[in-house]
Amino acid sequence: MTGPVTRPLRVVLADDSVLFRSGLAHLLADEGFDVVGEAGDAAGALELVDRERPDVAVLDIRMPPDHRTEGLEAAIAIRDRHPSTAVLLLSAHVETRHAIRLLRADAAGVGYLLKDRVMREADLLDAIRRVASGGSVIDPEVVGELLGRARPHGPLDELTPRERDVLALMAEGRSNQAIAERLVLESKTVEGHIRAIFSKLGLEPEPADHRRVLAVITYLRA
């Protein structure tokens, strides 16, 4: 999906809390999205996606019957079956390993967002649009936790504060353009920072944004 979105994005929601689901559905409808279906569990979500082929499926990670990682499994299954449907996974807790599993399965068109984030309307809508257009989204809090991890002295300490900011935005799945806008920098400057970061961390440069996310997150996680 490239180019400007000319029709409303078709969205499917899955969460076992009716309260949350209807709140989110209202919000998305207000913002001009087309909510084509809601489900209360993973099996229902899969069925709905099979039938509706939406642009985006927004799934809670914990759903009946066991309230474990049903949403994550459903997300992976959806990406496998319907490459044209992007997936945004919502989690009540920061759980990096779930984010990494999702990225590993298919880094393009997937997102992992903290549930609270949906209240920051702009962030949520931005995330849905980004995954719908094939990008990847990692919640800033996940990135923050990974970057903030205590670790023995190493290459990360060699980064300048500005380079760390760029690294964090890369990890969130931002494009060069978005990073430049966010940090009020020239595109060229951003590219320079990125080259420096990859070189300092000893990583192979990754041209595609989503591959870059996986590389950076894996590095921070190691």
Added chain:
Amino acid sequence: MATAAAVGRTAGAAARPGRVTTAAVVAAAILVGAICLALVATSTDSDNGDGHWFVELAANLFTIGVGLVMWHARPGNRVGPLVILMGFASTVAFLSWAGGNAIAWTIGDMWNSLGLVFLANVYLAFPDGRTSGWSRRLVIAAYAWFFVLSIGRRLVDPYPPSWPIRNPLLIWPNEGLADALSLIANVGALVLTILVVGTVLDRWRRGSPVARRALAPVFWVSPITLVFVGTFFVAQVTGSDALFALSTGPLAQLSGFLMPVAFLIGLLQTRLERGSIADLVRDLDRVKTGDLEAALARALHDPTLRLAFPTPDGTAHVDPTGTPIELPTGGERRDVTRIDGSGRTIAILIHDRAVDPELVESAAAASRLALENERLAAELRAQLEEVRSSRTRIVEATDEERRRIERDLHDGAQQRLVALGFTLRRANRRADADPELAQLLEAANRELEDGLRELRALARGIHPTALADGGLAPAVRELADRFPIPVVVDVEDRRFATPVETTAYFIVSEALTNVLRHAEATSASVSGRFVGEALDLEIADDGRGGADGGVGGTGVRGLADRAQAVGGTLSIDSPAGGGTTVRARLPLA
């Protein structure tokens, strides 16, 4: 013998036959013997040419004597009285030599079979004097056989006209019926003999060493007796004079002496082992608590011996390890001997019935003090076991409660607050015309976000979802990720039972908290490995060490408590200046 409970018996309660009883039995034997001797001697048709009937009478009186000795030696045992009765029956049966006296001969001939029935009873009740189950049914069948066939036949049997005597009991002469009953009686005797032999052989095969010891002498003498008994009945059925002569000949009479002696030796066999009780007494001060059961089993030559103690409330029993144990309810060849002291049952011995009760009593007397100690120890162990399992239950209930609270927070409060956030957002959109209101709503939303973040942290602290979803390894890794100092995590990624995972997680979490609080460390490590059927945990830091590993350190005490609640152990190694290492070993089952 005082029977305490259904199959209970209290050591030392059986009374010996008194002097009067003994004298009466002896007098009766002499009297019956003399009467029988007189009747046979005066019979016009007595076949007393070689006088071997005299030997038979002597053997019968000898049997009564041996029975008396047995009764004295094992007062609580019915074998003695049974042998006495067998002797009397055989003595009366001796009247069958009085061929010229119709009444005497008839009675004697009838009692020949009664002697056999008593013999069968002695065999089946040997050595403990009791019959149950199959052998009890056999004994009943034997007595029925005697009364119905042996006595019943006399009522219809007209003796052959060639005989010098008439049947004094005859009420309805019917030769055909008499012959038929006679045949049935003899075949029945043969079947009975085979069944008794089979039962004794089976008992030998399945018997405990102590039962075999008692059975051994009887076992070696029995074939001789059986051959003669069998020959006698075959002679009856076939009418062969040669076989009849053989079955009543000198060899047969010799076996009449051997049989009671064999029973006597068998019965007293265990008595001859008194030396083992002396060994027990000598060994008692060296017997460690918990080994008393084995020492008693050795002394009484019964490897199947078990020791049981009543629980303090008296409703159940436990073995020396504190494990509940069921007392035998009869049926099996097991006996229960209660050992009383200071007004209550101290201990219960569950042993083979064949063990001499007096020997049991001696052993119990010798070991009463040790048994009392053993009982107290067993009681303590049972209480300890109960405390341990109740602690495990409490810890499991607490963990379950934490999981439930976490779930409630997630599914309840958290969801509602998020929904509230949506509402605030929507209100905000409509407040465009009122910037002041929009600002207020924005502030409310920020408060809400902060509240949600705190709620999330709280839920994670109560019970991390990673633990339930992914197990110990991911949960520890996430814990380490948020830790302010570097933590190297090396935990095998495998699932365990929930109590083990939860316990391991909270030990790691608590130990790391201690590192942060006290150790002034710059790094820490957590490892979790399977060794055998246990999970070995190690949490180490490079801090200043010197942690109090004893009961004084409440944090450490709490860790040890958690480990012990799942049957594990925990130790702490914290030399001053050398870092602290907490090691825990949690069994997986």
